[in-house]
Amino acid sequence: MAYTVLARKYRSTSFDNLVGQEAVSRTLTHAITSARVHHAYLFTGTRGVGKTSMARILARALNAPDTIENGPKPPDHDRYPPLDVQQRMAEAIMRGEDLNVIEIDGASNNRVEEARQLIQNAGLAPTDNARYKIYIIDEVHMLSTAAFNALLKTLEEPPAHVKFILCTTESHKVPATIQSRCQRFDFRSIPPSRIVKHLDFVLEQEGIEAQKDVVWQVAQIANGSMRDALSLLDRLIAAAPPPLTLSGLEDLLGLPPRQRVVKVVEAINGCDAATVLQEAGGLMETGIGLEQLVEVLIDRFRTLMLVRICGDKTDLLEMSDEERSAAAEQARGFDPASLVYLITLGESLLRNLRFSSQPRALLEACLVRMALADKMASVDAVLQDATPAKKKVSP
Ligand SMILES: Nc1ncnc2c1ncn2[C@@H]1O[C@H](COP(=O)(O)OP(=O)(O)OP(=O)(O)O)[C@@H](O)[C@H]1O
Ligand SMILES: [Mg+2]
Secondary structure, three states: OOOOOHHHHOOOOOHHHOOOOHHHHHHHHHHHHOOOOOOEEEEEOOOOOOHHHHHHHHHHHHHOHHHOOOOOOOOOHHHOOOHHHHHHHHHHHHHOOOOOEEEEEOOOOOOHHHHHHHHHHHOOOOOOOOOOEEEEEEOHHHOOHHHHHHHHHHHHOOOOOEEEEEEEOOHHHOOHHHHOOOEEEEOOOOOHHHHHHHHHHHHHHHOOOEOHHHHHHHHHHHOOOHHHHHHHHHHHHHHOOOOEOHHHHHHHHOOOOHHHHHHHHHHHHOOOHHHHHHHHHHHHHOOOOHHHHHHHHHHHHHHHHHHHHHOOOOOOOOOOHHHHHHHHHHHOOOOHHHHHHHHHHHHHHHHHHOOOOOHHHHHHHHHHHHHOHHHHHHHHHHHHHHOOOOOOOOO
16 A cells, blocks of 8 residues: 555644644634634634644635544534535545645746636635635735736625635745735644654554654754645655664664763763863764764753753653653763853864864864863962953053
Protein backbone atom coordinates (compact mmCIF):
# COMPACT_ATOMS: atom_id res chain seq x y z
CA MET A 1 0.00 0.00 0.00
CA ALA A 2 1.28 3.50 -0.82
CA TYR A 3 2.77 5.29 2.15
CA THR A 4 0.96 8.46 3.23
CA VAL A 5 3.21 11.00 4.90
CA LEU A 6 2.38 11.68 8.53
CA ALA A 7 1.44 15.32 7.90
CA ARG A 8 -1.32 14.23 5.52
CA LYS A 9 -2.39 11.16 7.46
CA TYR A 10 -2.88 13.22 10.62
CA ARG A 11 -4.47 16.33 9.14
CA SER A 12 -6.92 17.75 11.68
CA THR A 13 -10.55 17.25 10.77
CA SER A 14 -12.38 19.30 13.38
CA PHE A 15 -12.03 22.58 15.23
CA ASP A 16 -11.02 20.95 18.48
CA ASN A 17 -8.10 18.92 17.19
CA LEU A 18 -6.23 21.74 15.50
CA VAL A 19 -3.38 22.27 17.94
CA GLY A 20 -2.61 25.78 19.19
CA GLN A 21 -5.25 27.64 17.16
CA GLU A 22 -7.97 27.62 19.80
CA ALA A 23 -8.66 31.36 19.52
CA VAL A 24 -9.43 31.10 15.79
CA SER A 25 -11.49 27.93 16.34
CA ARG A 26 -13.52 29.61 19.08
CA THR A 27 -14.34 32.67 17.00
CA LEU A 28 -15.32 30.66 13.94
CA THR A 29 -17.41 28.27 16.01
CA HIS A 30 -19.27 31.19 17.52
CA ALA A 31 -19.79 32.77 14.10
CA ILE A 32 -21.40 29.55 12.85
CA THR A 33 -23.72 28.97 15.79
CA SER A 34 -24.84 32.58 15.77
CA ALA A 35 -25.27 32.66 11.96
CA ARG A 36 -22.76 35.47 11.58
CA VAL A 37 -20.30 33.86 9.20
CA HIS A 38 -18.44 36.50 7.23
CA HIS A 39 -18.31 36.14 3.45
CA ALA A 40 -14.51 36.46 3.26
CA TYR A 41 -11.76 35.36 5.61
CA LEU A 42 -8.04 35.93 5.45
CA PHE A 43 -5.93 33.30 7.25
CA THR A 44 -2.32 34.33 7.79
CA GLY A 45 0.61 32.73 9.63
CA THR A 46 3.84 30.89 8.92
CA ARG A 47 3.98 27.62 7.03
CA GLY A 48 2.43 24.48 8.42
CA VAL A 49 0.43 25.94 11.31
CA GLY A 50 -3.02 24.86 10.14
CA LYS A 51 -4.36 27.49 7.72
CA THR A 52 -5.41 25.11 4.94
CA SER A 53 -6.63 22.59 7.51
CA MET A 54 -8.75 25.27 9.21
CA ALA A 55 -10.11 26.40 5.82
CA ARG A 56 -11.25 22.84 5.08
CA ILE A 57 -12.71 22.42 8.56
CA LEU A 58 -14.65 25.67 8.19
CA ALA A 59 -15.89 24.53 4.77
CA ARG A 60 -16.94 21.22 6.30
CA ALA A 61 -18.73 22.98 9.17
CA LEU A 62 -20.57 25.19 6.67
CA ASN A 63 -21.66 22.48 4.20
CA ALA A 64 -21.74 19.34 6.32
CA PRO A 65 -22.20 20.48 9.94
CA ASP A 66 -23.83 17.29 11.18
CA THR A 67 -20.72 15.26 10.38
CA ILE A 68 -18.64 16.96 13.07
CA GLU A 69 -19.21 15.39 16.45
CA ASN A 70 -19.81 18.13 19.03
CA GLY A 71 -19.10 20.62 16.26
CA PRO A 72 -20.91 23.96 15.85
CA LYS A 73 -24.33 23.75 14.26
CA PRO A 74 -25.85 26.62 12.26
CA PRO A 75 -29.30 27.54 13.62
CA ASP A 76 -30.99 26.08 10.52
CA HIS A 77 -29.00 22.84 10.32
CA ASP A 78 -32.19 20.76 10.25
CA ARG A 79 -32.70 22.04 6.72
CA TYR A 80 -29.41 20.57 5.50
CA PRO A 81 -29.23 17.47 3.26
CA PRO A 82 -29.45 14.02 4.94
CA LEU A 83 -26.48 12.80 6.98
CA ASP A 84 -25.18 10.32 4.39
CA VAL A 85 -25.02 13.09 1.76
CA GLN A 86 -23.24 15.36 4.22
CA GLN A 87 -20.87 12.53 5.07
CA ARG A 88 -19.85 12.13 1.45
CA MET A 89 -19.36 15.88 1.14
CA ALA A 90 -17.27 16.01 4.33
CA GLU A 91 -14.95 13.26 3.13
CA ALA A 92 -14.44 14.95 -0.23
CA ILE A 93 -13.86 18.32 1.43
CA MET A 94 -11.18 16.93 3.74
CA ARG A 95 -9.47 15.31 0.75
CA GLY A 96 -9.65 18.65 -1.07
CA GLU A 97 -11.81 17.16 -3.84
CA ASP A 98 -15.32 18.46 -3.22
CA LEU A 99 -16.92 20.21 -6.18
CA ASN A 100 -18.35 22.99 -4.07
CA VAL A 101 -15.22 23.64 -2.07
CA ILE A 102 -12.83 24.86 -4.67
CA GLU A 103 -9.17 25.00 -3.69
CA ILE A 104 -7.13 27.29 -5.86
CA ASP A 105 -3.39 27.64 -5.76
CA GLY A 106 -2.80 31.37 -6.02
CA ALA A 107 0.77 30.84 -7.19
CA SER A 108 -0.17 29.00 -10.38
CA ASN A 109 -3.53 30.72 -11.01
CA ASN A 110 -2.42 34.27 -10.51
CA ARG A 111 -3.52 35.91 -13.76
CA VAL A 112 -6.48 38.21 -14.23
CA GLU A 113 -8.12 35.75 -16.68
CA GLU A 114 -8.25 33.14 -13.92
CA ALA A 115 -9.73 35.64 -11.47
CA ARG A 116 -12.46 36.49 -14.03
CA GLN A 117 -13.17 32.79 -14.56
CA LEU A 118 -13.52 32.37 -10.79
CA ILE A 119 -15.97 35.27 -10.58
CA GLN A 120 -18.04 33.81 -13.39
CA ASN A 121 -18.20 30.38 -11.75
CA ALA A 122 -19.03 31.91 -8.39
CA GLY A 123 -22.31 33.16 -9.88
CA LEU A 124 -23.50 29.57 -10.45
CA ALA A 125 -25.36 27.88 -7.60
CA PRO A 126 -23.65 25.05 -5.67
CA THR A 127 -24.38 21.48 -6.77
CA ASP A 128 -25.72 18.49 -4.79
CA ASN A 129 -27.91 20.64 -2.55
CA ALA A 130 -24.81 21.99 -0.87
CA ARG A 131 -25.43 25.18 1.07
CA TYR A 132 -22.36 27.11 -0.03
CA LYS A 133 -19.78 27.37 -2.72
CA ILE A 134 -16.51 27.97 -0.90
CA TYR A 135 -13.34 29.24 -2.53
CA ILE A 136 -10.12 28.51 -0.70
CA ILE A 137 -7.33 30.51 -2.31
CA ASP A 138 -3.93 29.36 -1.03
CA GLU A 139 -0.83 31.54 -1.37
CA VAL A 140 -3.16 34.41 -2.18
CA HIS A 141 -0.30 36.93 -2.02
CA MET A 142 0.92 35.52 -5.34
CA LEU A 143 -2.04 36.92 -7.31
CA SER A 144 -1.16 39.66 -9.76
CA THR A 145 -2.36 43.21 -9.09
CA ALA A 146 -4.82 42.90 -11.98
CA ALA A 147 -6.20 39.66 -10.51
CA PHE A 148 -6.62 41.29 -7.09
CA ASN A 149 -8.41 44.23 -8.67
CA ALA A 150 -10.71 41.95 -10.61
CA LEU A 151 -11.66 40.23 -7.35
CA LEU A 152 -12.39 43.38 -5.34
CA LYS A 153 -16.04 43.76 -6.25
CA THR A 154 -16.96 40.08 -5.78
CA LEU A 155 -15.01 39.93 -2.54
CA GLU A 156 -17.02 42.85 -1.19
CA GLU A 157 -20.44 41.63 -2.25
CA PRO A 158 -20.37 38.00 -3.32
CA PRO A 159 -23.57 36.07 -4.09
CA ALA A 160 -25.24 34.80 -0.88
CA HIS A 161 -24.09 31.23 -1.52
CA VAL A 162 -20.39 32.13 -1.84
CA LYS A 163 -17.68 32.24 0.85
CA PHE A 164 -14.02 33.07 0.36
CA ILE A 165 -11.14 31.84 2.49
CA LEU A 166 -7.84 33.39 1.50
CA CYS A 167 -4.66 31.87 2.96
CA THR A 168 -1.19 33.35 2.99
CA THR A 169 2.16 33.15 4.72
CA GLU A 170 2.91 36.74 3.66
CA SER A 171 0.03 38.96 4.60
CA HIS A 172 2.02 42.15 3.98
CA LYS A 173 1.93 41.32 0.27
CA VAL A 174 -1.87 41.25 0.22
CA PRO A 175 -3.17 44.69 -0.82
CA ALA A 176 -4.94 46.71 1.86
CA THR A 177 -8.04 46.88 -0.35
CA ILE A 178 -8.33 43.07 -0.18
CA GLN A 179 -7.50 42.90 3.52
CA SER A 180 -10.16 45.43 4.45
CA ARG A 181 -12.82 43.31 2.73
CA CYS A 182 -11.89 40.23 4.77
CA GLN A 183 -12.07 39.18 8.38
CA ARG A 184 -8.48 38.44 9.27
CA PHE A 185 -7.16 35.68 11.53
CA ASP A 186 -3.53 35.43 12.54
CA PHE A 187 -2.47 31.84 13.12
CA ARG A 188 0.04 31.39 15.90
CA SER A 189 3.31 29.54 15.64
CA ILE A 190 2.80 26.40 17.71
CA PRO A 191 4.76 26.23 20.99
CA PRO A 192 7.21 23.28 21.18
CA SER A 193 5.40 21.77 24.17
CA ARG A 194 2.18 21.51 22.11
CA ILE A 195 4.08 20.06 19.17
CA VAL A 196 5.65 17.46 21.47
CA LYS A 197 2.21 16.42 22.70
CA HIS A 198 0.95 15.99 19.14
CA LEU A 199 4.07 14.08 18.06
CA ASP A 200 3.68 11.77 21.08
CA PHE A 201 0.11 11.11 19.99
CA VAL A 202 1.15 10.38 16.39
CA LEU A 203 3.98 8.08 17.53
CA GLU A 204 1.60 6.19 19.79
CA GLN A 205 -0.89 5.74 16.96
CA GLU A 206 1.91 4.48 14.71
CA GLY A 207 3.25 2.19 17.44
CA ILE A 208 6.74 3.68 17.23
CA GLU A 209 8.91 4.14 20.27
CA ALA A 210 11.02 7.24 20.69
CA GLN A 211 13.26 8.79 23.34
CA LYS A 212 11.73 11.82 25.04
CA ASP A 213 14.71 14.00 24.12
CA VAL A 214 14.45 13.31 20.41
CA VAL A 215 10.79 14.35 20.32
CA TRP A 216 11.62 17.62 22.07
CA GLN A 217 14.50 18.26 19.73
CA VAL A 218 12.31 17.66 16.66
CA ALA A 219 9.71 20.06 18.07
CA GLN A 220 12.34 22.71 18.65
CA ILE A 221 13.83 22.39 15.18
CA ALA A 222 10.34 22.69 13.66
CA ASN A 223 10.26 26.25 14.94
CA GLY A 224 6.52 26.51 15.41
CA SER A 225 5.47 24.59 12.31
CA MET A 226 3.58 21.34 12.86
CA ARG A 227 4.09 20.26 9.27
CA ASP A 228 7.85 20.68 9.58
CA ALA A 229 7.81 18.65 12.80
CA LEU A 230 5.84 15.81 11.20
CA SER A 231 8.02 15.84 8.07
CA LEU A 232 11.16 15.60 10.18
CA LEU A 233 9.61 12.73 12.12
CA ASP A 234 8.91 11.00 8.80
CA ARG A 235 12.56 11.36 7.78
CA LEU A 236 13.73 10.06 11.11
CA ILE A 237 11.46 7.01 10.95
CA ALA A 238 12.67 6.28 7.43
CA ALA A 239 16.34 6.65 8.40
CA ALA A 240 16.61 3.98 11.07
CA PRO A 241 14.53 1.35 12.86
CA PRO A 242 12.86 2.41 16.13
CA PRO A 243 13.31 3.39 18.85
CA LEU A 244 14.02 6.90 17.59
CA THR A 245 17.04 8.37 19.32
CA LEU A 246 18.65 11.76 19.73
CA SER A 247 21.90 10.51 18.21
CA GLY A 248 19.92 9.23 15.19
CA LEU A 249 18.52 12.73 14.71
CA GLU A 250 21.95 14.31 15.17
CA ASP A 251 23.36 11.97 12.51
CA LEU A 252 20.51 12.69 10.14
CA LEU A 253 20.83 16.46 10.38
CA GLY A 254 24.55 16.73 11.05
CA LEU A 255 23.83 18.34 14.43
CA PRO A 256 26.55 18.55 17.10
CA PRO A 257 26.22 15.61 19.49
CA ARG A 258 24.55 17.06 22.59
CA GLN A 259 26.62 14.99 25.01
CA ARG A 260 29.87 16.42 23.67
CA VAL A 261 28.60 19.99 23.99
CA VAL A 262 27.68 19.23 27.59
CA LYS A 263 31.21 17.89 28.12
CA VAL A 264 32.82 21.07 26.74
CA VAL A 265 30.73 23.11 29.19
CA GLU A 266 31.61 20.74 32.01
CA ALA A 267 35.31 21.21 31.26
CA ILE A 268 34.88 25.00 31.15
CA ASN A 269 33.31 24.74 34.58
CA GLY A 270 36.25 22.65 35.80
CA CYS A 271 38.77 25.19 34.39
CA ASP A 272 40.18 22.28 32.39
CA ALA A 273 41.38 24.02 29.23
CA ALA A 274 43.01 20.88 27.79
CA THR A 275 39.76 18.89 27.86
CA VAL A 276 37.84 21.89 26.46
CA LEU A 277 40.15 21.98 23.45
CA GLN A 278 40.10 18.22 23.06
CA GLU A 279 36.31 17.96 23.13
CA ALA A 280 35.83 20.98 20.87
CA GLY A 281 38.34 19.46 18.42
CA GLY A 282 36.35 16.23 18.48
CA LEU A 283 33.18 18.15 17.73
CA MET A 284 34.78 19.89 14.78
CA GLU A 285 35.87 16.52 13.43
CA THR A 286 32.22 15.53 13.20
CA GLY A 287 31.94 18.21 10.53
CA ILE A 288 30.25 20.91 12.59
CA GLY A 289 31.16 24.46 11.54
CA LEU A 290 32.96 26.84 13.90
CA GLU A 291 30.07 29.28 14.05
CA GLN A 292 27.58 26.50 14.68
CA LEU A 293 29.76 25.25 17.52
CA VAL A 294 29.78 28.68 19.15
CA GLU A 295 26.03 28.98 18.65
CA VAL A 296 25.31 25.71 20.43
CA LEU A 297 27.63 26.71 23.26
CA ILE A 298 25.85 30.05 23.66
CA ASP A 299 22.54 28.23 23.63
CA ARG A 300 23.76 25.90 26.39
CA PHE A 301 25.00 28.84 28.48
CA ARG A 302 21.61 30.50 28.02
CA THR A 303 19.85 27.36 29.22
CA LEU A 304 22.08 27.21 32.28
CA MET A 305 21.62 30.92 32.98
CA LEU A 306 17.83 30.66 32.85
CA VAL A 307 17.77 27.55 35.01
CA ARG A 308 20.18 29.20 37.47
CA ILE A 309 18.17 32.41 37.73
CA CYS A 310 14.58 31.28 37.27
CA GLY A 311 14.79 27.69 38.51
CA ASP A 312 14.54 24.45 36.55
CA LYS A 313 10.74 24.64 36.24
CA THR A 314 10.89 27.88 34.27
CA ASP A 315 8.59 28.03 31.26
CA LEU A 316 11.14 30.20 29.45
CA LEU A 317 12.73 26.91 28.45
CA GLU A 318 11.06 24.24 26.37
CA MET A 319 12.70 20.93 27.18
CA SER A 320 11.99 17.48 28.58
CA ASP A 321 12.04 16.85 32.35
CA GLU A 322 15.22 14.75 32.05
CA GLU A 323 17.00 17.57 30.22
CA ARG A 324 15.80 20.07 32.82
CA SER A 325 17.26 18.17 35.72
CA ALA A 326 20.53 17.58 33.83
CA ALA A 327 20.72 21.33 33.09
CA ALA A 328 19.94 22.18 36.72
CA GLU A 329 22.73 19.86 37.83
CA GLN A 330 25.24 21.51 35.49
CA ALA A 331 24.04 25.04 36.27
CA ARG A 332 24.93 24.56 39.93
CA GLY A 333 28.60 24.81 39.01
CA PHE A 334 28.23 28.35 37.63
CA ASP A 335 27.19 31.61 39.18
CA PRO A 336 24.82 33.74 37.06
CA ALA A 337 27.40 36.49 36.48
CA SER A 338 29.88 34.10 34.93
CA LEU A 339 27.20 32.68 32.64
CA VAL A 340 26.38 36.22 31.49
CA TYR A 341 30.09 36.73 30.86
CA LEU A 342 30.38 33.47 28.89
CA ILE A 343 27.41 34.42 26.70
CA THR A 344 28.84 37.85 25.88
CA LEU A 345 32.21 36.27 25.18
CA GLY A 346 30.59 33.78 22.80
CA GLU A 347 28.56 36.49 21.14
CA SER A 348 31.57 38.70 20.42
CA LEU A 349 33.50 35.64 19.21
CA LEU A 350 30.70 34.91 16.78
CA ARG A 351 31.01 38.40 15.32
CA ASN A 352 34.80 38.28 15.12
CA LEU A 353 34.91 34.82 13.54
CA ARG A 354 33.33 36.19 10.37
CA PHE A 355 36.22 38.56 9.78
CA SER A 356 39.09 36.46 11.03
CA SER A 357 41.71 34.90 8.75
CA GLN A 358 42.50 32.41 11.54
CA PRO A 359 39.04 31.52 12.82
CA ARG A 360 40.05 28.22 14.40
CA ALA A 361 42.86 29.84 16.42
CA LEU A 362 40.48 32.58 17.50
CA LEU A 363 37.92 30.02 18.59
CA GLU A 364 40.47 27.99 20.53
CA ALA A 365 41.85 31.08 22.22
CA CYS A 366 38.35 32.05 23.25
CA LEU A 367 37.61 28.56 24.59
CA VAL A 368 40.75 28.74 26.72
CA ARG A 369 39.65 32.14 27.93
CA MET A 370 36.28 30.66 28.87
CA ALA A 371 37.93 27.83 30.76
CA LEU A 372 40.32 30.17 32.54
CA ALA A 373 37.82 33.00 32.98
CA ASP A 374 38.46 33.28 36.72
CA LYS A 375 42.21 33.51 36.29
CA MET A 376 41.89 35.86 33.34
CA ALA A 377 39.63 38.11 35.36
CA SER A 378 42.29 38.46 38.02
CA VAL A 379 44.93 39.17 35.37
CA ASP A 380 42.59 41.85 33.98
CA ALA A 381 42.21 43.30 37.46
CA VAL A 382 45.98 43.35 37.96
CA LEU A 383 46.47 45.05 34.61
CA GLN A 384 43.78 47.57 35.40
CA ASP A 385 45.33 48.36 38.78
CA ALA A 386 48.71 48.80 37.10
CA THR A 387 47.32 51.30 34.59
CA PRO A 388 47.86 54.86 35.84
CA ALA A 389 44.52 56.54 36.45
CA LYS A 390 43.62 58.87 33.61
CA LYS A 391 43.66 62.49 34.51
CA LYS A 392 40.51 64.38 33.87
CA VAL A 393 41.21 66.82 31.04
CA SER A 394 39.63 70.13 31.73
CA PRO A 395 38.30 71.94 28.67
N1 LIG B 1 -2.37 23.42 14.28
C1 LIG B 1 -2.16 22.17 13.85
N2 LIG B 1 -2.55 21.10 14.58
C2 LIG B 1 -2.33 19.85 14.15
N3 LIG B 1 -1.72 19.55 12.99
C3 LIG B 1 -1.32 20.57 12.22
C4 LIG B 1 -1.51 21.94 12.61
N4 LIG B 1 -1.01 22.74 11.66
C5 LIG B 1 -0.52 21.94 10.72
N5 LIG B 1 -0.69 20.62 11.04
C6 LIG B 1 -0.20 19.47 10.28
O1 LIG B 1 0.52 19.99 9.17
C7 LIG B 1 -0.12 19.66 7.95
C8 LIG B 1 -0.16 20.90 7.07
O2 LIG B 1 -1.02 21.86 7.66
P1 LIG B 1 -1.73 22.99 6.81
O3 LIG B 1 -1.76 22.59 5.36
O4 LIG B 1 -3.04 23.27 7.45
O5 LIG B 1 -0.72 24.16 7.03
P2 LIG B 1 -0.74 25.63 6.39
O6 LIG B 1 -0.75 26.59 7.53
O7 LIG B 1 -1.81 25.74 5.37
O8 LIG B 1 0.70 25.66 5.71
P3 LIG B 1 1.21 26.45 4.38
O9 LIG B 1 1.31 27.88 4.71
O10 LIG B 1 2.56 25.85 4.13
O11 LIG B 1 0.22 26.14 3.30
C9 LIG B 1 -1.47 19.13 8.32
O12 LIG B 1 -1.85 18.10 7.43
C10 LIG B 1 -1.30 18.61 9.71
O13 LIG B 1 -0.82 17.29 9.69
MG1 LIG C 1 -1.72 25.81 3.27
